[in-house]
Amino acid sequence: MNGYGTTLLIKQSPINRLYSAPMAGYTNYAHRELLRILGGADLIATEMVSARSFIELEQHGLEPPSRLWGIREEPRPLAVQIWDNDPGMLAFFAAKLAFDFRVSVIDINFGCPARQIAGKSASGSFLLQYPERIGNIVQKVVSAAAPVPVTAKIRLGRTRDTLNAVEVASAVESAGAAGITVHGRTAADMYRGKADWEEIAKVKTALKKIPLIGNGDICTAEEGVFRLRNYPVDGIMIGRGSIARPWIFRQIRQLLREEPVDPEPAGKDIAAMIIRQFTALRRQFQEHTALALIRKTVCHYAAGQSGARKFRNDICSVKDTETFFRLTARFFDTAFDLPDGSRTGDFQ
Numbered sequence: 066m067n068g069y070g071t072t073l074l075i076k077q078s079p080i081n082r083l084y085s086a087p088m089a090g091y092t093n094y095a096h097r098e099l100l101r102i103l104g105g106a107d108l109i110a111t112e113m114v115s116a117r118s119f120i121e122l123e124q125h126g127l128e129p130p131s132r133l134w135g136i137r138e139e140p141r142p143l144a145v146q147i148w149d150n151d152p153g154m155l156a157f158f159a160a161k162l163a164f165d166f167r168v169s170v171i172d173i174n175f176g177c178p179a180r181q182i183a184g185k186s187a188s189g190s191f192l193l194q195y196p197e198r199i200g201n202i203v204q205k206v207v208s209a210a211a212p213v214p215v216t217a218k219i220r221l222g223r224t225r226d227t228l229n230a231v232e233v234a235s236a237v238e239s240a241g242a243a244g245i246t247v248h249g250r251t252a253a254d255m256y257r258g259k260a261d262w263e264e265i266a267k268v269k270t271a272l273k274k275i276p277l278i279g280n281g282d283i284c285t286a287e288e289g290v291f292r293l294r295n296y297p298v299d300g301i302m303i304g305r306g307s308i309a310r311p312w313i314f315r316q317i318r319q320l321l322r323e324e325p326v327d328p329e330p331a332g333k334d335i336a337a338m339i340i341r342q343f344t345a346l347r348r349q350f351q352e353h354t355a356l357a358l359i360r361k362t363v364c365h366y367a368a369g370q371s372g373a374r375k376f377r378n379d380i381c382s383v384k385d386t387e388t389f390f391r392l393t394a395r396f397f398d399t400a401f402d403l404p405d406g407s408r409t410g411d412f413q
């Protein structure tokens with residue numbers, strides 16, 4: 066092993082193939098820390114980080130973007146996802162990440178359909194219509210970051226009428242990438258409909274040696290194992306399913322090893338995870354920002370449980386830590402200590 070290589074890891078072990086998806090607004094330091102504690106994911110990614118912002122902040126002698134907070138000391142392996150459409154800027158940023166921050170993998174975003182990225186900034190999924198440009202970007206980033214592996218994350222194409230993941234994947238591989246993730250939707254789909262794993266599977270035919278990582282709609286450990294066993298993918302990437310159930314990677318790993326699978330955590334254990342995440346967020350953010358971030362996450366944990374709708378409404382207007390703790394304790398039927406020494410349960 067070269068100390069960096071996910072490509073090699075995948076080849077060595079059938080277990081090393083579980084990836085945590087980059088998700089803006091969610092896969093912050095606190096989420097990644099929790100994933101590491103729970104175990105099972107082979108590679109954990111940051112949210113996408115703008116190469117342009119990084120460079121502008123650096124030119125003004127300012128701190129790097131907050132999405133890079135904590136990554137110098139963070140355990141490895143760690144993938145940082147980057148976005149822009151300028152090969153020079155991306156290469157510059159990638160070199161910084163490789164040699165200054167010493168991250169394990171650099172992933173380039175060619176899938177984001179959001180208007181700010183794919184519209185105004187002509188980046189993310191906008192670039193899918195130009196496989197050659199993608200190839201050129203990947204090649205520049207690969208040579209700037211070598212030997213740190215560079216991967217790409219794409220969608221099936223811009224629209225259902227212009228599916229071109231096979232062509233894009235070929236360009237990505239020829240440009241020297243170490244792996245490719247395909248989300249089984251088009252940019253026009255946004256998050257509607259279902260991820261099309263048959264189309265993901267077609268990409269395998271374009272690849273000579275690099276791993277194909279399939280992504281989209283895996284919400285349970287069984288679904289994860291099903292995708293791995295029934296589709297020609299070398300790994301799977303999980304996004305939203307791991308916000309609601311960050312223990313999913315561990316369960317998939319157990320299923321793959323034919324070990325007993327951990328039961329779903331009890332409410333009190335979920336509440337403890339939430340408080341841990343919030344405490345980690347508070348190390349990075351002011352109270353109001355930490356609350357805004359944890360509120361979104363907590364709604365994912367609660368989804369599907371009885372009373373989730375009311376809980377979501379209540380939690381969305383929470384403006385202070387104490388109320389957040391109390392509502393969380395009540396919903397997950399538990400109690401814990403508040404900063405003032407009282408117990409949440411005492412006041413329900």
Ligand SMILES: Cc1cc2nc3c(=O)[nH]c(=O)nc-3n(C[C@H](O)[C@H](O)[C@H](O)COP(=O)(O)O)c2cc1C
Binds near residue numbers: 086
């Ligand atoms: C809130 C949100 C933020 C996302 N942010 C990113 C991102 O920063 N970079 C990226 O490549 N994909 C991003 N995605 C897409 C996910 O990585 C993933 O491809 C998609 O959610 C499908 O996988 P899933 O069904 O397992 O969630 C985001 C998705 C969501 C829902």
